[in-house]
Amino acid sequence: MARIELDLAHAYKANPLQDSDYALLPLKMTFEDGGAYALLGPSGCGKTTMLNIMSGLVAPSQGSVRFDGQDVTTATPQQRNIAQVFQFPVVYDTMTVFDNLAFPLRNRKMSPAQINKRVGDIADMLELNGQLHQRAAGLAADAKQKISLGRGLVRPDVSAVLFDEPLTVIDPHLKWQLRRKLKQIHHELKLTLIYVTHDQIEALTFADQVVVMTRGRAVQVGSAADLFERPSHTFVGNFIGSPGMNFIAGSVSGGCFEAGGAALPLPAARYLPDGDIKLGIRPEYLLPVPAHSPGALAMTVQQLQDVGTHIILSAVLSGKTLKARLPVAGLQLAVGDVVWLKVLGEHTCFYKNEEILP
Amino acid sequence: MSTTTKPVNQKAWFLILPVLICVAFSAILPLMTVVNYSVQDIISPERKVFVGTEWFAAVMRDEELHGALLRQLTFSMAVLAVELPLGILLALSMPASGWKASATLVIVALSLLIPWNVVGTIWQIFGRTDIGLMGAALQGLGIDYSYTSNATHAWATVLLMDVWHWTPLVALLGYAGLRSIPDAYYQAASIDGASKFAVFRYVQLPKMRGVLMIAVLLRFMDSFMIYTEPFVLTGGGPGNSTTFLSQFLTQKAVGQFDLGPAAAFSLIYFLIILLMCFILYNWMQRVGTQQKESNHA
Amino acid sequence: MHKKGFQKRSIFLALYIVFALLPIYWMVNMSFKTNSEILASFSLFPQQFTWNNYRTILTDPSWYSGYINSLIYVAINTVISLAVALPAAYAFSRYSFLGDKHVFFWLLTNRMTPPAVFLLPFFQLYTTVGLMDTHLAVALAHLLFNVPLAVWILEGFMSGIHRRLQFSAFFRDDFPAAGKSRGGCGGVFLLHVQLGRVAAGAHIDQRECQADCGHHDTDCFSFWNGLGHTGRGRRVNHRAGCHRHLVCTQLHRQGLCDGPSMKGAANV
Numbered sequence: 001m002a003r004i005e006l007d008l009a010h011a012y013k014a015n016p017l018q019d020s021d022y023a024l025l026p027l028k029m030t031f032e033d034g035g036a037y038a039l040l041g042p043s044g045c046g047k048t049t050m051l052n053i054m055s056g057l058v059a060p061s062q063g064s065v066r067f068d069g070q071d072v073t074t075a076t077p078q079q080r081n082i083a084q085v086f087q088f089p090v091v092y093d094t095m096t097v098f099d100n101l102a103f104p105l106r107n108r109k110m111s112p113a114q115i116n117k118r119v120g121d122i123a124d125m126l127e128l129n130g131q132l133h134q135r136a137a138g139l140a141a142d143a144k145q146k147i148s149l150g151r152g153l154v155r156p157d158v159s160a161v162l163f164d165e166p167l168t169v170i171d172p173h174l175k176w177q178l179r180r181k182l183k184q185i186h187h188e189l190k191l192t193l194i195y196v197t198h199d200q201i202e203a204l205t206f207a208d209q210v211v212v213m214t215r216g217r218a219v220q221v222g223s224a225a226d227l228f229e230r231p232s233h234t235f236v237g238n239f240i241g242s243p244g245m246n247f248i249a250g251s252v253s254g255g256c257f258e259a260g261g262a263a264l265p266l267p268a269a270r271y272l273p274d275g276d277i278k279l280g281i282r283p284e285y286l287l288p289v290p291a292h293s294p295g296a297l298a299m300t301v302q303q304l305q306d307v308g309t310h311i312i313l314s315a316v317l318s319g320k321t322l323k324a325r326l327p328v329a330g331l332q333l334a335v336g337d338v339v340w341l342k343v344l345g346e347h348t349c350f351y352k353n354e355e356i357l358p
Numbered sequence: 359m360s361t362t363t364k365p366v367n368q369k370a371w372f373l374i375l376p377v378l379i380c381v382a383f384s385a386i387l388p389l390m391t392v393v394n395y396s397v398q399d400i401i402s403p404e405r406k407v408f409v410g411t412e413w414f415a416a417v418m419r420d421e422e423l424h425g426a427l428l429r430q431l432t433f434s435m436a437v438l439a440v441e442l443p444l445g446i447l448l449a450l451s452m453p454a455s456g457w458k459a460s461a462t463l464v465i466v467a468l469s470l471l472i473p474w475n476v477v478g479t480i481w482q483i484f485g486r487t488d489i490g491l492m493g494a495a496l497q498g499l500g501i502d503y504s505y506t507s508n509a510t511h512a513w514a515t516v517l518l519m520d521v522w523h524w525t526p527l528v529a530l531l532g533y534a535g536l537r538s539i540p541d542a543y544y545q546a547a548s549i550d551g552a553s554k555f556a557v558f559r560y561v562q563l564p565k566m567r568g569v570l571m572i573a574v575l576l577r578f579m580d581s582f583m584i585y586t587e588p589f590v591l592t593g594g595g596p597g598n599s600t601t602f603l604s605q606f607l608t609q610k611a612v613g614q615f616d617l618g619p620a621a622a623f624s625l626i627y628f629l630i631i632l633l634m635c636f637i638l639y640n641w642m643q644r645v646g647t648q649q650k651e652s653n654h655a
Numbered sequence: 656m657h658k659k660g661f662q663k664r665s666i667f668l669a670l671y672i673v674f675a676l677l678p679i680y681w682m683v684n685m686s687f688k689t690n691s692e693i694l695a696s697f698s699l700f701p702q703q704f705t706w707n708n709y710r711t712i713l714t715d716p717s718w719y720s721g722y723i724n725s726l727i728y729v730a731i732n733t734v735i736s737l738a739v740a741l742p743a744a745y746a747f748s749r750y751s752f753l754g755d756k757h758v759f760f761w762l763l764t765n766r767m768t769p770p771a772v773f774l775l776p777f778f779q780l781y782t783t784v785g786l787m788d789t790h791l792a793v794a795l796a797h798l799l800f801n802v803p804l805a806v807w808i809l810e811g812f813m814s815g816i817h818r819r820l821q822f823s824a825f826f827r828d829d830f831p832a833a834g835k836s837r838g839g840c841g842g843v844f845l846l847h848v849q850l851g852r853v854a855a856g857a858h859i860d861q862r863e864c865q866a867d868c869g870h871h872d873t874d875c876f877s878f879w880n881g882l883g884h885t886g887r888g889r890r891v892n893h894r895a896g897c898h899r900h901l902v903c904t905q906l907h908r909q910g911l912c913d914g915p916s917m918k919g920a921a922n923v
Contacts, residue, residue, distance in 0.1 A: 364748075364750055364751045365749075365750060365751070366750070367751075367752060368752050368753060370746040370749075370752045370755075371746075371752060371753075373742040373743060373745060374742070374743040374746050374747070374758065376742065377739045377740065377743040377762070377802060379739075380735070380739050380798050380802055381762065381765055381802060381803070383798075384773075384795060384796060384798050384799035385765050385768070385773075385799055387776070387780060388776030391775075391780065392772065392773075392775070392776050395775075447667065448667075451664040451667050452668065462668070462672075465672055465676065466671070466675060468675065468676070468679065480678050480679070480682055481678065483681070483682070483685070484681055488694075489693050489694065489697070490681070491678075491681045491699075492678075494697055522674070522675070522678065579767050583767075583769040583771070585769075603769075603771075604769055604770070604771040605771075607769075607771045607772070608771050608774060611774060611775045612775065617775070620775065621775070624771070624772040624775075625772075627771075627772060628768060628769065628772050631769060635763075635764055635767045639763070
């Protein structure tokens with residue numbers, strides 16, 4: 001179990017001049033001992049690079065990595081004592097499940113009795129008991145990923161377990177089983193777990209704290225609730241949530257928010273600088289209200305999609321489409337109607353230059 | 359062949375008709391001729407007597423044939439025993455990427471590109487004690503080396519020539535197999551604390567199984583049919599110590615015009631190869647599907 | 656990698672390269688010496704460097720007629736081999752038909768025949784047909800070994816190009832994208848597409864498309880890994896290079912598949 005501190009940047013070229021030369025823009029981050037973290041972001045954002053820097057497979061071009069205060073930037077993965085689970089199952093085909101799990105321990109010259117016990121414990125936890133003496137090559141993908149995971153957990157002093165999109169090759173109906181298993185392991189073993197994914201549902205259900213990344217930048221670190229309620233960047237607002245946050249471009253002048261030809265007075269407690277601004281509101285909080293209610297804007301209904309559990313309403317405001325998530329019952333709207341949706345409320349956020357205003 | 363589902367279309371037979379005609383002309387017709395000869399005694403162009411399986415029986419009892427077969431098997435086994443480990447070792451030593459990889463590949467593969475009779479000529483000269491580097495060097499070391507009069511030396515030279523000529527094939531196949539191993543396996547092995555030998559034994563060798571099977575198949579078949587190189591180098595001598603099956607057959611067919619026995623032996627030779635090819639091919643397919651399953655599961 | 660291990664390997668490699676080049680070097684050495692020098696003295700370098708030998712083989716008719724003969728029959732052989740092997744390879748890779756696996760295996764066995772077995776029958780056959788002593792005869796004889804090999808290799812290559820990519824390119828002429836994604840095989844791909852226009856009956860099975868969409872991530876990754884890229888340190892969206900993803904995207908855009916829309920389809 002270890003506390004990981006990162007204070008680094010990583011660039012492909014020797015002399016990075018602009019942002020695009022960096023794989024990871026300069027960042028400082030701490031992963032507390034025993035915490036479950038997720039690195040979330042689209043493909044190519046640098047999350048796998050960050051993971052590999054933490055595990056020691058890649059050395060950062062500048063900066064340092066510390067485990068429990070010790071500088072391990074030049075240490076090998078073996079020396080750092082981490083475990084890594086890759087995107088596709090990595091098992092030793094010629095060995096049985098038992099031998100696979102025992103391999104790291106045998107390399108450290110543990111006694112056979114200890115190895116037996118340890119492998120038995122981990123196999124119990126991962127429910128691999130019945131298959132211990134089968135050849136690893138013939139098993140299904142989820143069993144193989146469990147073996148990969150087991151090889152990481154079997155070492156008694158592992159400092160952190162790093163996951164690189166491990167559920168990608170697993171069939172959907174087995175994914176949630178494995179996810180539950182991971183949470184169970186976290187609960188029992190209290191290890192530091194860091195999970196890389198591009199799937200927000202995986203990230204938000206697995207982790208206590210999620211690091212949202214894009215294009216080499218860690219944009220926001222926070223719990224699922226934080227990311228949902230107060231995304232600190234428009235990217236986070238867009239990325240998290242299905243559908244993502246709505247953004248209305250407008251401007252502030254004289255204490256009013258102006259957009260779509262209307263001016264909405266802002267509450268006194270909310271101070272916003274004059275000038276261009278973006279209003280962000282999630283579809284879950286964009287509710288229809290009676291006409292001319294305070295804080296509401298008029299929009300034209302473009303589409304109504306019944307998804308079963310709720311309805312997605314697409315409405316047009318000055319040429320831009322906004323989406324609202326409405327309960328199924330009690331809706332009497334048709335395409336082309338004018339609907340008033342409340343945009344100003346306690347869940348509304350304001351953004352200037354893509355960053356949130358406090 | 360690929361195993362994904364394909365639409366069934368019997369009209370595809372028209373597309374393979376040209377191939378069938380070509381191969382029929384160059385394979386089936388001659389083969390029928392050979393079968394024809396193998397069951398007849400051709401005393402003269404006018405007098406042909408049907409003798410059934412007599413030639414086959416005679417051929418099986420032929421002492422010379424047994425000798426040639428034994429020599430051939432020994433040679434093929436020796437070739438595999440040397441070329442496989444050497445080729446794998448070479449594949450492991452070659453750089454993985456960059457200009458060094460390309461340069462090494464080209465240099466190593468040079469010997470594969472040389473026409474086979476030229477290979478024989480090169481080694482024939484190379485082994486001569488008067489004008490050849492190897493011959494002169496061995497003479498200088500005090501060894502009374504002569505591939506024309508000493509059977510052991512002749513064997514060693516033929517073997518060395520084959521190793522020089524064909525090890526790069528095994529190496530290239532092994533190299534291709536090695537490059538297809540994803541980095542994650544090496545990373546996981548490093549994280550598990552595996553020694554270099556453990557990495558070779560548990561990661562590299564299993565993943566190379568498919569290509570190595572192909573290498574075994576190709577090398578065994580080709581060495582079993584070898585003709586030009588030993589013929590040019592030693593001519594089958596001294597005596598018949600380096601006369602392998604192909605040369606033996608050619609001597610019988612064209613040299614002595616013993617058409618009947620030659621034809622009978624041709625068929626037996628062909629059948630032996632077919633049998634081994636079939637066994638190895640099936641084995642390869644089985645290993646191939648196993649690997650595919652373990653990759654996709 | 657430990658330094659010691661690294662050095663051992665490069666020593667072995669260096670030794671092998673010396674072994675591989677030594678006989679060739681010796682021949683090159685001898686080729687620049689005169690006959691008398693070869694027989695009289697023994698040296699690692701030519702004492703009297705001469706171009707005479709090369710001059711002889713390039714100007715003496717008894718030498719260069721050999722090159723011309725070889726060129727002629729190799730050209731004939733190549734043309735015929737490719738002409739018959741291409742349609743056959745296409746048939747084996749795209750369709751399944753009665754006896755296809757057996758015919759394929761039988762073709763391969765012809766590559767495995769000992770040439771000595773055919774020596775006599777060829778002799779008799781070509782004498783009878785009157786082709787003895789012609790270039791055509793040699794070319795035809797070598798078809799026996801070259802055609803199966805050509806079919807084998809071409810079939811492997813054609814199987815690697817997903818058939819819906821071929822069909823989709825037929826629709827949208829996306830040769831450059833497809834060619835780029837296969838790392839520059841565009842030229843042969845073009846030929847392949849022409850064949851695609853000739854071969855009728857390819858249609859898109861929507862269920863297959865949906866199944867493909869669901870699995871494309873897996874195949875993408877293994878395909879990409881098969882090329883030796885793990886995506887680490889490369890900022891290129893690996894999906895852009897994956898031909899299956901390309902296919903799926905195009906089919907979705909054309910409205911030909913109403914399967915689940917794919918993650919990142921908008922990225923390409």
